[in-house]
Amino acid sequence: MKFIIEGISQLTEWFWSRPILIVLLGGGLLISIRIGFVQLRYLPFILKQTFGKMFSSDVGGEGSVSPFQAASAALASSIGAANIVVAPAIIFTAGPGAIFRMWIAAIIGAGTKFAEIVLGIKYRETNEEGEYVGGPAYTFKKGIGGTLGKVMGYLVAFFFMIEILPSITLQTISAAGPIEQLGISRIFSALLIAVLVILVVYGGIKRIAQITEKMVPLMAAIYIIAGLIVIFMNIDQVPNAFRMIFVGAFNPRAIGGGFAGAGIAALIKAGAARGCYSNEAGMGSAPYAHATAVTDHPCRQGMWGIFEVISDTIIVCTISSLVVLVTGLYENPDMKDIGVERAFNSTFGNFGTFLVSLCLFLFVLSTIIVIVFYTEKLGEYLFGIKVGKIVRSISCFMIVLGGFVSFDNAGVFLDATLGLVVFVNMIGMILLSGEIRELVDDFFKNPKFYHKGKK
Template sequence: METITKIANWIWGPPMLILLVGGGIFLTIKLGFFQFRYLGFIFSQTLGKMFEKNTKGEGSITPFQALSSALASTIGGANIVGVPAAIAMGGPGAIFWMWVTAIVGQATKFTEATLGVAYREKNEEGEYVGGPYYYLKNGIKSNAGKVLGTMCAFFFMVEILASLPVQTQSITQTLSTIHIPPVVSALAVIVVVGIVVFGGVQRVGEVTEKLVPFMAVVYLILSLVIIFANASRIPEAFSLIFKGAFTAQAAVGGFAGAGIAQAIRWGSARGMYSNEAGMGSTSISHAAASTDHPARQGLWGVFEVFMDTIVICTMTGLVVITTGIWKEVSAQDAASAVARAFQSQFGQAFGGGILSVCILLFVLSTIIVMVFYCRKQAENLFGLSVGKVITFVCLGCILYGAFGKLDNMFAILDITLAAVILPNMIGLVMLSGKVKDLKNDFFSNPKFYPGAKK
């Protein structure tokens, strides 16, 4: 296991950062920096039409349901635990590099969502299905495309099966604080997840479109209360973020200090990890959306990264910095930083309780979509019947998380995650010309983009 841990740490050092950040920069340039040029239009078509029910084009769920399902898998523990960990290891400057990776990650996520719709198919049950498996095998006209797609589907399935017990422990440990036995909470999760996932993509969309906005709004409101309660420290917080991005930060309190390289490494890694740009995972949800053009759904992919990393991760970072908690906790205790900040503002019982509820909702929604994604990967590789069987395997993994030992599981997860990202990013670069054509077709047509020249 020590060797596996070393391999995982090396992979998630320069190799993965070069692949993810470098790939995002390449796609940003290839697509003409569209996330800057069309920023206002992107918000008008996403945030401005978030609850619009009348959608154009074919699909199994609404664009907002697709976004909610995608956000359900990305908004989770990484937003609450990952951000303080990045600050603890890289200093406040890590937040700046998190923003940078989010900006280039918007091009990556646009590419994934657009390709998800462009190469989607209908399965035997009449549902639209898509994702890396489909756009790689259908978009790349050679055996290489099928190999890359199969690799993505297989390793993504393995990664989900391995991560479900870890996600489950987040819930069982949270509920154990109010004296609910782990097995009881795990069985409750199994029942909820089973009902939702066996209901199909429409059921997943219906549940997540209600759950995700609620949990995100509650968390953001409470975070803003804490930030504004410490409003006098907001200028100092941004100063620490920008200065720390380009200069070494000295040790203070529980913070051991960090250099520029550490700020870049931890900020970039946690940023990409939180929004999943480069995994291709959320394109599975986007592929089911009702839309009149693949690039239109790609705009929702851009908004997804903005909401996950620029908004929620930033709120978490500011909560930890403005309260001064980042100075008090060591890297080993970083996971408790947000809980301590909430407790400092709302009291130990209410603050800890409300954060526990937020974590519970975040993780539950993540598990629901992860099981749905795992089922789809099994269907891609082995057919619908095996997809149903693998769903029961997923439910077994959830139960295992209630009492199984998960030592060193994160190292295994990081390696399998890298095995998903590598073929996907290679495929995105190979298909970047197709995405550029779709982007140009969308923004040059007055039917889709009012600013286009007639």
């Protein structure tokens, strides 16, 4: 068994270091070029239409939930434990320069996520219950068409479903871990999470959207404000932190320390891969939520994908990374997994542990709520609406399982299946990139949509 795990681990390591990064960064760059770098060219307009209209009810078109509610659901999935633990951990692995590479990957990823959502809206449909459904599986089946489209749609849905199911258990374990520090057993935490998730997901996408649109801003605000306080209390170290990020991005050895041996290739891999884990650009997950949104044009909803990448990676992940840098904890390798907690403790004392535990719990709880919904929709696409509901029940059982088991080697299998999801999804996106360009031109060159929104 150990031999098999090591073999899968080595194969997965190679898969993520070459093929995945080629399609993720290369394919993402190609998509960004074809759509004219919408994420940068129209950034002021996008910020106005997203951050400026988060709670606006002035929308047109058809759908089940508001644009912000759909974005909140998708963001609930991407803002998770990775933002607190994994993002700063890359500093210990590849040095501060990896943060700069993560930003670059985020800029490219913003274009990819925009494109995923645009196509998700274009090819969405209604199911037997009259609900809007969509995502890469539907996009490839209808957009690429033929046998190839059907096979790609099936593969991207199947791989994603078998990746999410064990991930739910791991997410539960990661949420229960910090709570255990407060004297609450993991079994009780898992059961509590299961009950909370069931109360939400069995109300359908409308209840999920109603909860996440309140939960996501609240939990993000708590973490961002607390992180900014830590940074402000170490304001004299902020210039040096940014110096290490920018210098380390191009000359890792100039920074020194235990990570001085990290090369440019390691920085690119760490930044891009962790960026994908964090904001989910390239996974094709967000369109399953965004397909339910009320919108008058695919590109208008696509802008919320850029909003998600900015919120998730540029803001939250950067704060996590900076608190580790400005407090000097990056110099201690033993702080790799608990750096953020110790950074918060340096400012808030033992209350810092509570803050991090609370944020981790809320981040992971919101993620589990949404990915349980994703598994239902994936099961529905693969086997029909009735089986989709059965898959939803199985997903809830996987939460309970998190109170009793330990998936020591699950990360290897999750990385492997996630790599397959990303690879198939990005190939499909590249094949359909011409259609994305047509929709971009239709929106930004049409006064009915673009100029109206500028007023």
